[in-house]
Amino acid sequence: MAARVPFPRLELLCAMDATWGIGRNGALPWHIPKEFKYYIRLSKKQEDPNKPNVAIFGRKTWDSLCALKLEPMAKCINVIISRNMDPSEIAKYKDVYVCRSLEGAIEMLKTPQFKDNIGRVWVHGGSDIYKEAMKSDHFYRLYLSKIHKSYECDVFFPKFDETKLEEVEDPDALQGLQEDKGVQFQVHVYQTKGECALLP
Ligand SMILES: NC(=O)c1ccc[n+]([C@@H]2O[C@H](COP(=O)([O-])OP(=O)(O)OC[C@H]3O[C@@H](n4cnc5c(N)ncnc54)[C@H](OP(=O)(O)O)[C@@H]3O)[C@@H](O)[C@H]2O)c1
Structure with missing residues (x-):
């Protein structure tokens, strides 16, 4: 059964590379327009036009x-x-x-x-903010784009145990293996089961 998550429900949005890297020199280490456009679209999409995310x-x-x-x-x-x-x-x-x-x-x-x-309440990172959000009772979902390539990174997503989360479907997320500029990536949507998934 899905865990009850108190308001406000935190949804994390992140792209990481094959080494769990997310940033370098204060910027994204990659240029993948398809992933970036998806990130902007999802974070702005409103279920109710009167309720901004x-x-x-x-x-x-x-x-x-x-x-x-x-x-x-x-x-x-x-x-x-x-x-x-x-x-x-x-x-x-x-x-x-x-x-x-x-x-x-x-x-x-x-x-x-x-x-x-x-x-919706989207958490956009960086590293410590993701970590705190995943520890919180308010953590609901993680929308993680896994990039199938390694880049030089100096900031990383906190390590977590996928088995402690449930992978769910969301039609708003990009479905299946994606490719742009010769780089493959796939969006995974994880939902809390009520226990902390972070690794020590
Ligand atoms: N790939 C992705 O999806 C993605 C997503 C997000 C970010 N990034 C990349 O990640 C890098 C930035 O992330 P980052 O982890 O270095 O920094 P960050 O989390 O964005 O910012 C760190 C700053 O946030 C504040 N902060 C962090 N934890 C706090 C806490 N518990 N309480 C109060 N304030 C807190 C502090 O600000 P003050 O110093 O002002 O006190 C701290 O210096 C960039 O390279 C960016 O491009 C990538």
Whole structure:
């Protein structure tokens, strides 16, 4: 039976290579437009047009999106997790918030301002934010694009035991083996069974 996950349900979105690498020098180590377009489409797709999705980022991932001129993620409520960022840095943006921890972001989303007014809550990484989200009672799903190639990486997805999660179908995820620019990848959707899947 599927585990009951309290609101807000966290859904993680990530692409990793064959070594579990996810980043290098503050950017993506690869250029796979088909995977990137899928990532943007899924994170923005709204079930209810009046309820924007939430995009939660670690501060460095936020910086990497800013470097790509993607800031803030349009039509989403953007939440940056940072111990040090001065909120004045994002004062010019609408719908962008800074929280001091993932737990702080979860508490903020439970308040009346957000609770009934948001769609899916996507966690966009990086490494420690994914780890904290997978440890949380609020962890629901991991949408993981596994890239069948190795790149030089300096940031990695936290190791987890696939058998502690249930692999599920989602028609919104890319189905089957994909290929772009000569690189193969496949999207796997994992759902919590109620136990922590992280390896020590
Ligand atoms: N392949 C993918 O799908 C994917 C996804 C995401 C990111 N990436 C890549 O991964 C790299 C960035 O990830 P990263 O792991 O290095 O950094 P990150 O998690 O994006 O950002 C790290 C920063 O977030 C804040 N932070 C992290 N954990 C926190 C906590 N528990 N409480 C409060 N603040 C916390 C801190 O910000 P302050 O220093 O401001 O306090 C910390 O320095 C980039 O290369 C990016 O391109 C790839």
